[in-house]
Amino acid sequence: MKSTYPLRRTGVALLAAVTLTALPFTATATAADQQGNRAWRGAWAASPQEPTAPFAPNWSPQGFSDHTVRQVVRVSTGGTKARIELSNRYGTTPLRIAGATVARTAEGGAVQPGTVRQLTFGKHGSVTVPAGSTATSDGVGFRVEALDSVTVTLYLAGPTGPATFHHFAAATSYRAEGDHRSDVSGSAFDETSESWYYLSGVEVSGGQAGGARRDGVVTFGDSITDGVGSTVDADNRYPDELAERFAAAGRPRGVLNHGIGGNQVTNDTTWAGEKGIERFKKDVLTEPGIRTVVILEGINDIGGSSPAFPGGGTPEVSAEQLIEGHKALIRAARAKGLTVIGATLTPIKGSFYDTPENEAKRDAVNAWIRTSGAYDAVVDFDRAVADPADPDRILPAYDAGDHLHPGDAGYRAMAQALDLGAL
Known part of the structure; x- marks a missing residue:
């Protein structure tokens, strides 16, 4: 049986075939391009x-x-x-x-x-x-x-x-x-x-939306946003499921997936991209027509110092350092006028990240996300996919098999946890 948890406000109002010619051209940005970008949406x-x-x-x-x-x-x-x-x-x-x-x-x-x-x-x-x-x-x-x-x-x-x-x-x-x-x-x-x-x-323009429309949603994070564990070619990542909910409600809008498997908030990695506080500026803040960003990231900061992490591990990150990283993401989003939603970190019990120290960090970061009021709103993905009988573990029906990544049903439960009206 699926359990969903509504997005919780934290005191800030949430607005919610032909042959081509071979002529060379070198890409450059012009003022006209930037003006035209206003009509486009991701x-x-x-x-x-x-x-x-x-x-x-x-x-x-x-x-x-x-x-x-x-x-x-x-x-x-x-x-x-x-x-x-x-x-x-x-x-x-x-x-x-x-x-x-x-x-x-x-x-x-x-x-x-x-x-x-x-x-x-x-x-x-x-x-x-x-x-x-x-x-x-x-x-x-x-x-x-x-x-x-x-x-x-x-x-x-x-x-x-x-x-x-x-x-x-x-x-x-x-x-x-x-x-x-x-x-x-x-x-x-x-x-x-x-x-x-x-x-x-x-990117698209025109259609029922007419001109420029600023209502897009960016989902930012690591492999759980990226959709690792979902069925290949089935479009069952949680951002895909969210887009389906918007479409079914008759309110389709851009939902852009900027997850990278293995990515961290605070550390660069050899194989999983620049740290989130840097790539956020390049990947999220450049998108046209967006209004809201959902941030789900940090479990690799917590577990990345383990030798099991590909590439031999990254420097250890404390809960306090990870929270400071989240604050930097919030500041960057708000500077661009975006509503920013914090997502709690999902369970790790039984996975290769499972240690008492890592669980204590996850609990501390989740407590801060839920109670600090730093985010405009919170979506509790942790509780949405947790086993009620063992809340530190992902529900077996939602588990892709490694006790870390959700499968298709888990991603669907995550998408259901977001309040479309708030978004």
């Missing part, structure tokens, strides 16, 4: 990461050369135009995208006939993204509804070097040799990966 996102392969082989260390990469994402809100964001944040050389398309998803690596649209960048069919930078495509007429799946295809003609990517996608990406950016069939895409490459955002 529909899907993933936080960029440095190339790494700590658990299993992926394509990021080697990158690509004469490859087409096809990636399937589900948008959380709809519109009549779409554009994509590409990241070369961790590239050491300029990244040349020889061409890109967007289409409606069919089965696997296939797309629906008649839906392929070429993407341009500054009206050019190709783009060069400087090392450390991002590029946003021009908008293209492409009607999508909330919860539609879209396929973004990139052709990478020359050697890219190691690729900026997002490790835990819980989704299948497809690769083919040669230029297959406009293929309808997926037959050429005979390699797969469960990561996303270069693609860091899909």
Whole structure:
């Protein structure tokens, strides 16, 4: 039986296929671009990461050369135009995208006939993204509804070097040799990966929302926000389940997932991204049309000093240091006018993080989140997924199997714990 816990206010009002031309173009931001950004809102996102392969082989260390990469994402809100964001944040050389398309998803690596649209960048069919930078495509007429799946295809003609990517996608990406950016069939895409490459955002404009609308929600955190433990290709991460609730209520809006598996608030890591207090500025505060951020992060700060943590462990973090990190995130969010919601840290009993010392830190941080009033509101994910008979342990029906990450049912319970009216 599912137990849900309402989001609790803490004294602050919560507002709630065609051939592309090969003309070169180097991505730059202009005043006109910034003005036009006001009409766009985020529909899907993933936080960029440095190339790494700590658990299993992926394509990021080697990158690509004469490859087409096809990636399937589900948008959380709809519109009549779409554009994509590409990241070369961790590239050491300029990244040349020889061409890109967007289409409606069919089965696997296939797309629906008649839906392929070429993407341009500054009206050019190709783009060069400087090392450390991002590029946003021009908008293209492409009607999508909330919860539609879209396929973004990139052709990478020359050697890219190691690729900026997002490790835990819980989704299948497809690769083919040669230029297959406009293929309808997926037959050429005979390699797969469960990561996303270069693609860091899909934005929409138009539709019922008309012009600019500032009601998007960013979910920020670690693997439990990222969706580790959820079924691959099922879109059952807790932010996905939240987007489904908005859509079912007739109020679809952008829900953007900026979780990174293994990420910490206070420590940089060799494989799980920059510390949260730094990447928050790059990943969250740059998103268009957002109003609220939900922060669920800190369990890796608490457990990361263990030798079991990949990469050999990180410096030990006290409960007080972690709380100071949360305060820094709150200040950064409020400086941008965002409502900021704190989420309690979920159970760890029986997991590889389970020690008396770590449990004491988790309890102390959760007590501060619940009672300090530092956040505009609190959502108690801890109690939403805990076993009532053993509250330090995740309910078996919600456990993905490692006693740390929820499975599909656990993520659904987390999404149910958020109050849509407050958001």
